[in-house]
Amino acid sequence: MMLIEETTVADDALPVEAFKAHLRLGSGFGQDTVQEPVLRSFLRAAMSAIEARTGKVLMQRSFSLSLTFWRDAEAQPLPVAPVTEVTRVALVARDGVQTDVAEATYWLERDSQHPKVRAARACLPQVPTAGAVLIAFDAGYSAAWDGLPSDLQQAVLMLAAHFYEYRDDTGLSAGCMPFGVSSMIERYKILRLGMGAGQ
Template sequence: MMLIEETTLPDAALPVEEFKAHLRLGTGFADGDVQEPVLMGFLRAAMAAIEARTGKVLIERGFSWTVTRWRAAGGQPLPVAPVTAVTQLLLRNRDEEEEVIAPAMYRLEPDAHRPVLRPGGTVLPAIPEGGVAEVQLSAGYAPDWAGLPADLGQAVLLLAAHYYEYRHETALGGGCMPFGVTSLIERYRTVRLMAGGGA
């Protein structure tokens, strides 16, 4: 299984001004833009950490997901949420020959935590022996920062500020995340009821 982010978040989509206000940084100085690349880096790191912790995509982007077999022929859970669209499904055999599957052969079953790729009929198209299925999808809560749920936006700012304040600290334990951030993202985390499972 491999998930690849096909479209990256542009710098213009990052809430740099909101972050400056959150940090109470001064404005109007001639060198006011000097810190912007640093602030963008902390914002990207905070977003990546929250997305990893929750399994949710914050700002809408395109992904490609490759699997060697379906977990079940009647439906394959997708690796991120919320998925807004499955834009393409193709099968690739061991000789790298591709077959694009007609959209009528599959459908998206939306879910806040675990969206599922369902067959248009009874089963998903069979993956060739030694081949893969590649699912192209769009996922994210909103197309831009303004549309993001307020609690997730606040969590990003809090975590980015934490990274900013402790940017010279190297003694923090692995996986350290402030309580305020974990409490804000807790309801977005996917509860795992069973261990393992095929990709």
Template sequence: MTLEELSGVATAALPLAGFKDHLRLGSGFADDGVQDEVLEAVLRAALAAIEARTGKVLLEREFRWSVTAWRDRDRQPLPLAPVSAVVAVRQVDRNGTQIPVTPTRTVLIPDAQRPVLSAPSGGLPAVPRDGRVEVDLLAGYGPEWSDLPADLAQAVMMLAAHFHEYRSNVGVPGAALPFGVTSLIERYRTVRMFMGGRS
């Protein structure tokens, strides 16, 4: 099972101006943009860290999920949330030949924690021998920063500010997310049970 990001977060979608305000950086100077590259880097790092901790995709983008076996023949929890669309499903045989799956054979069951790919009838598409099934997904709260829940947006800002402040430290013993950030993201974290339960 592999997950590949097909489209990255566009620079225009990042709240660079808002982050400057959050840091209370001065404005109106000739060199206003001199820190933009550093600020963008810490914003991207904070975004990635929050997504990793919560299992949620914040800004909308496309992913390709490849599976070599289904956990359940009729329904399969997806590895990301929230998922707004299943763009395409295809079977890929051992030689790399792709066979598109008819869109009506699968349906997305949205869920804030664990969206599911379901088969209305006849089961999910068979995985070819020594092959895989590829599922292209559109995941994220939306394409704009304003689409994010306010607490997740604030968590990213706070963590980015933390990264910015300590950017010169190459190692912090026992490094962890700041308490305020942890508090903001706690309700979004997914509890996963793999001991036979259908999560």
């Protein structure tokens, strides 16, 4: 399995001004934008860390998932949530030639924890021998920062501030997440039942 992020969050979609306010940075001194590249990098790092912990995509982006076999012939779980649309399913032959699968043969089961591509008929199409299947989809809570749940917004700002404050502390290289952030994202973590049965 290989998940590829096909698009990224645009710089102007990041909440730089909200982050400045959160950090209580001064303004009106003629160099208000000097730190913006640094602030954007910490916002991206915080969003990435929270997405990794929760399995949730915060701001909408496009992804592609490549598989060499279906986990289940009737339904294939997708590795992140929330998925808003499956834009393409294609079979990839051994020589790399791609053949689109008809949209009528599958559908998206929307779920906040475990979205799936489900077969509309008896089963999903057979994966070519020595080939793969490619699933393209869009995922994320919102295309705009203001569309994110408020607790996730706050968690991103808090974690980005933590990264900013301790940016020179090499003792944190093993990684950590402040308790306040952990408690806010707890309810978004993927629920796993038994030996991964929830997937």
